[in-house]
Amino acid sequence: MLDSTLSDIEARALSAIEAASDAAALERARVEFLGRKGALAQIGKDLGKLSPEERARAGKLLNSVKQLLEERFDKKQTWFEEQALRARLDAEWLDITLPAPGVRPGALHPLTQIQKELEDLFTSLGFAVVDGPEVETEWHNFDALNIPPAHPARDAQDTFWLENGCLLRTHTSPVQVRAMERFGAPLRIIAPGRVFRNEEVDASHEHTFYQLEGMMIDRDVSIGHMLYFMKTLLEAIFRREVTVRLRPGFFPFVEPGFELDIQCLLCGGSGCPVCKQSGWVELLPCGLVHPNVLRAGGIDPREWNGFAFGLGLTRLVMMRYAIDDIRLLQSGDLRFLEQF
Amino acid sequence: MKFSCNWLRELVPGLDLSPRDLTRLITMKTAECEGVEPFAPWLEAVVAARVLSAEPMEGSHNLKAVVDAGPEYGTRTVVCGAPNCRPGLLTAFVPPGVTIAAGKHIRSVVIQGVESQGMLASGAELGLNRDSAGVLELDGVEPGSPLPGCPVDHIIEVDNKSLTHRPDLWGHLGMAREVAAITSLRLADPVRGDLIPSGAPAWQVDIRDFELCPRYSALVFENVTVGPSPLWLQARLEALGLNPISNIVDVTNYVMAELAEPMHAFDADLLHGNTIIVRRAEEGEEFAALNGESYRLSPSNLVIADQRGAVALAGVIGGAGSAIRPATTRIVLESANFEPANIRRTSAALKLRTDASMRFEKAQDPVNTVRALARAVELFRIVSPGIRLAGGLVDSWRQAPPPPPIELDLEWLERRLGRPIGKEEVRRILESLSFRVEEPRPQVFQVGVPSWRATKDISIREDLLEEIGRMVGYDTVPPVAPLMPVRRPWVNEERLFHHSVRQMAAAQGFTEVSNYSFISEEMAARFGFTPDEHLRVSNPISSEQTLLRKSLLPGIHKNISDNARFYGEFRLFEIGNEIHKREGRQLPLEAPHLMAAIYTRGDGSAALFELKRLAECLLPGCEARPAEARPYEHPARAGEIAWRGKTLGRLFELHPRLVEQGRAAILDLDLADIFALGPLPRKYVPLRRFPTSEFDLSVVAGLRVHCAEIGARIRDAAGALCERVQYLYSYQGKPLPEDRQSLTYRVTLGAPDHTLSSDEVGTVRRNIIAALEAAGFGIRQ
Numbered sequence A: 001m002l003d004s005t006l007s008d009i010e011a012r013a014l015s016a017i018e019a020a021s022d023a024a025a026l027e028r029a030r031v032e033f034l035g036r037k038g039a040l041a042q043i044g045k046d047l048g049k050l051s052p053e054e055r056a057r058a059g060k061l062l063n064s065v066k067q068l069l070e071e072r073f074d075k076k077q078t079w080f081e082e083q084a085l086r087a088r089l090d091a092e093w094l095d096i097t098l099p100a101p102g103v104r105p106g107a108l109h110p111l112t113q114i115q116k117e118l119e120d121l122f123t124s125l126g127f128a129v130v131d132g133p134e135v136e137t138e139w140h141n142f143d144a145l146n147i148p149p150a151h152p153a154r155d156a157q158d159t160f161w162l163e164n165g166c167l168l169r170t171h172t173s174p175v176q177v178r179a180m181e182r183f184g185a186p187l188r189i190i191a192p193g194r195v196f197r198n199e200e201v202d203a204s205h206e207h208t209f210y211q212l213e214g215m216m217i218d219r220d221v222s223i224g225h226m227l228y229f230m231k232t233l234l235e236a237i238f239r240r241e242v243t244v245r246l247r248p249g250f251f252p253f254v255e256p257g258f259e260l261d262i263q264c265l266l267c268g269g270s271g272c273p274v275c276k277q278s279g280w281v282e283l284l285p286c287g288l289v290h291p292n293v294l295r296a297g298g299i300d301p302r303e304w305n306g307f308a309f310g311l312g313l314t315r316l317v318m319m320r321y322a323i324d325d326i327r328l329l330q331s332g333d334l335r336f337l338e339q340f
Numbered sequence B: 001m002k003f004s005c006n007w008l009r010e011l012v013p014g015l016d017l018s019p020r021d022l023t024r025l026i027t028m029k030t031a032e033c034e035g036v037e038p039f040a041p042w043l044e045a046v047v048a049a050r051v052l053s054a055e056p057m058e059g060s061h062n063l064k065a066v067v068d069a070g071p072e073y074g075t076r077t078v079v080c081g082a083p084n085c086r087p088g089l090l091t092a093f094v095p096p097g098v099t100i101a102a103g104k105h106i107r108s109v110v111i112q113g114v115e116s117q118g119m120l121a122s123g124a125e126l127g128l129n130r131d132s133a134g135v136l137e138l139d140g141v142e143p144g145s146p147l148p149g150c151p152v153d154h155i156i157e158v159d160n161k162s163l164t165h166r167p168d169l170w171g172h173l174g175m176a177r178e179v180a181a182i183t184s185l186r187l188a189d190p191v192r193g194d195l196i197p198s199g200a201p202a203w204q205v206d207i208r209d210f211e212l213c214p215r216y217s218a219l220v221f222e223n224v225t226v227g228p229s230p231l232w233l234q235a236r237l238e239a240l241g242l243n244p245i246s247n248i249v250d251v252t253n254y255v256m257a258e259l260a261e262p263m264h265a266f267d268a269d270l271l272h273g274n275t276i277i278v279r280r281a282e283e284g285e286e287f288a289a290l291n292g293e294s295y296r297l298s299p300s301n302l303v304i305a306d307q308r309g310a311v312a313l314a315g316v317i318g319g320a321g322s323a324i325r326p327a328t329t330r331i332v333l334e335s336a337n338f339e340p341a342n343i344r345r346t347s348a349a350l351k352l353r354t355d356a357s358m359r360f361e362k363a364q365d366p367v368n369t370v371r372a373l374a375r376a377v378e379l380f381r382i383v384s385p386g387i388r389l390a391g392g393l394v395d396s397w398r399q400a401p402p403p404p405p406i407e408l409d410l411e412w413l414e415r416r417l418g419r420p421i422g423k424e425e426v427r428r429i430l431e432s433l434s435f436r437v438e439e440p441r442p443q444v445f446q447v448g449v450p451s452w453r454a455t456k457d458i459s460i461r462e463d464l465l466e467e468i469g470r471m472v473g474y475d476t477v478p479p480v481a482p483l484m485p486v487r488r489p490w491v492n493e494e495r496l497f498h499h500s501v502r503q504m505a506a507a508q509g510f511t512e513v514s515n516y517s518f519i520s521e522e523m524a525a526r527f528g529f530t531p532d533e534h535l536r537v538s539n540p541i542s543s544e545q546t547l548l549r550k551s552l553l554p555g556i557h558k559n560i561s562d563n564a565r566f567y568g569e570f571r572l573f574e575i576g577n578e579i580h581k582r583e584g585r586q587l588p589l590e591a592p593h594l595m596a597a598i599y600t601r602g603d604g605s606a607a608l609f610e611l612k613r614l615a616e617c618l619l620p621g622c623e624a625r626p627a628e629a630r631p632y633e634h635p636a637r638a639g640e641i642a643w644r645g646k647t648l649g650r651l652f653e654l655h656p657r658l659v660e661q662g663r664a665a666i667l668d669l670d671l672a673d674i675f676a677l678g679p680l681p682r683k684y685v686p687l688r689r690f691p692t693s694e695f696d697l698s699v700v701a702g703l704r705v706h707c708a709e710i711g712a713r714i715r716d717a718a719g720a721l722c723e724r725v726q727y728l729y730s731y732q733g734k735p736l737p738e739d740r741q742s743l744t745y746r747v748t749l750g751a752p753d754h755t756l757s758s759d760e761v762g763t764v765r766r767n768i769i770a771a772l773e774a775a776g777f778g779i780r781q
């Protein structure tokens, strides 16, 4: 009798769970069957009337039905909750292809980027990055670099002279002397910066451009050592193996002086307009520091020697990005600058 | 400097390299070649031809000429307009299909009914000289043979800059010596010293300043015939870009191109007296030069003078009054040596650069003067038959002691070169370049320098390292990393700081620009800057470059105007140096500044606050303080940025009259001052263990009161318990009167050791209100 009532309740409850179409209907069914005044509670009350043996058996049976129903109710409830969450989240759909609000990030000037890159490279090789003034004394820009007054080499550098007898530095080389004065030997420095030449501006000539000077002074520095640094530098810049050639070049502040050419990266050496059909591009004037320059910097050339080089940063930037008009770099034109 | 391959081959017998290979070797071992070009390649096809008949053509100056052009071209009919075209003339014939000088292409054409099967050419048309008055007149060759003395040549163009230190390479012999050393061939010196006559000179020389003229040599010639040079001589000069003038002048130029010694020929009958005086010019001395110009000289210029006055500007240019003329029969041929710096100064001061001055300023070899005379004697005899020397050599010089030999330690040489090199190879290289090598001690050479390298070029062992290095080839030196102690390099904190500012500005949406250091006077005036406060450029090329910027503003302003054509809104910044002039000859102060700008078409207020935020990113907790506006600033939107007690820059809107359309807000910070303050000191404050209390206050104030001022009053009045005063918002409108606004602040209080009681909070609140009311502010309940 009790058994059949219980199985009847179980069947009805299961079908009510099945039939519940939302969380509220399920809750109503739970109250109906498992609530304090529900069908199973009612049977529990009746158990007291049974014999102890009967009670034990019936109690067990009741518990098993109750457990089963609780499980089923919970399961269905969880399902409803998940459904509800899913629906809520779905309603929160966003179009992530909309543009982000606020301001777009700006760009760094390509000359800044290449300077930073080379500063990091040389710092990793133990070089200090030093600055020098853009307005220089004639002595630092010329005389100390073994270019006395009336030296024909001054012709090669059209100079902006200033009313106070100073000048706008025509190269970053005066920083060699300033660094020697400040730090003495041994010395490993680079000096990137702005330089000036008094010439007419066109697509390939600027009166304002950027160079990077480098210098190493130690004991017994050789041409082979210089070549090692030049090759390391070029491979870092171009991120590939480069073929270089070293040939004589005249710069009064080095002896011997060299021009370091790299094999044209555009044509691979077979000749093209960029390399003027020669297969080589002149990139790095360099050399062993002239003893007179060491002396001017207060360093004893009998004890110390070194190498120095100058890299045209503006030229390098133009090569790297195939920029065809040098004037763009100082134009402030955002249509150009935003590309970097 | 141009070099003729044919000439080099004459001086280096057996040289068997293509012009291209020769050019590459010179570039790799000696000096940078800019290129190699064939000279007059059409000469390959041009032949001598004899005019058989020449008949006038009706209605024109043209002649119908029949010529014998030799076995290859046979008898041809050509139409020729040259006045010297006549039967029997031997001239140059250009067959059809050939392109000659100036790109002129020769075709068979019918002229006035006559088919012209080629062309008879003038020297100018063939690029051999400047004579276009008539067709070439040849002799001594058969029709059909190539033009005598004019083989096709190749011209190597060497970058003058790479010859700055090499006086000897301003002549073919110097380059030939290099080529001979490179190719291990023998150099054929064209100079015959035995041609210098002995005996009493017919002229005197009086050098008054041996500093400026270490040597003056001369020869006197008579029975001179002046006329055009032979074609081969004209062609050779023309190939090098030198203008053929007359046989006498051409020889001086030829010797200069060969031996690098500039020479000058005077008409001896136009000189007064028979003494050459070498002296400084007198102040204001007038000199009429060969080029038709007149120069006013000063004692810094050296002149060659006769009894009457200057006849040449020493080492630069000859005088008009004593120049060679067709009637000249006697000449004084000068071959001298001048001090280079003085030549350069004179040539720069007078803006007169000549082939002579370019050579002398490189420090020519005084030994070379007599050699050049000997060479000229030989050539004069060819170009002016019958010429005679009058008297012996005129020569005055103050001989300097020979330079001491250079000690070359071979072990040092290897260490510097970075590779081993045999002693014999070193000796061979040096000797091939005419150095004298002795070995007084094992592994140490004593190296004597030839006179033409000793003037300026070579004086120390490093110079010899270059000679050996370039000849063995630098490509034989292996790149090797040096071994040396590890040392942490000095860190350029200031530069790193600038980089971090750039990074930050870019991250905040600003794009970096780079502007010139120059501004024009007009730009300065536009911003109310006084031009005289700027450092001035003495030699600007354009009016855009007359002043050095003492603010980044003019450049940034230009960027704003330029970019406003393409964008309705943009942000940009620059980090660059302001240049502030100082007294006298001192270097100016270079102050690195950051200038950032926002351009919008809106009312501009948001831009100003966005820049304030940029300043706060850089200077956490900085203040913008009201300040008097400068002429270029919006009078009601200008202030200064202060941080840690220092004024570090300005925040303002550009005066609207400086912006055509839209608004531009500017932030200008002195990065040197900011860097000098060092990093912001940070100290940890223990976290509060007891809860804080907060309340809001709405303060009624006038419309132009500063938010920060009220905040500061609240903070002061709140006393020690004050943790934070935060501005929330402002309100205008009912029920406030029209000239009032309310500003709402949130005050947060707390104590380190207990939770505040409501009494404590109430007391602080009353104190604040009392203080505000005392200062004339109201409180909105």
Ligand SMILES: [Zn+2]
Pocket: A264, A265, A266, A267, A268, A269, A270, A271, A272, A273, A274, A275, A276, A277, A279, A280
């Ligand atoms: Zn190429």
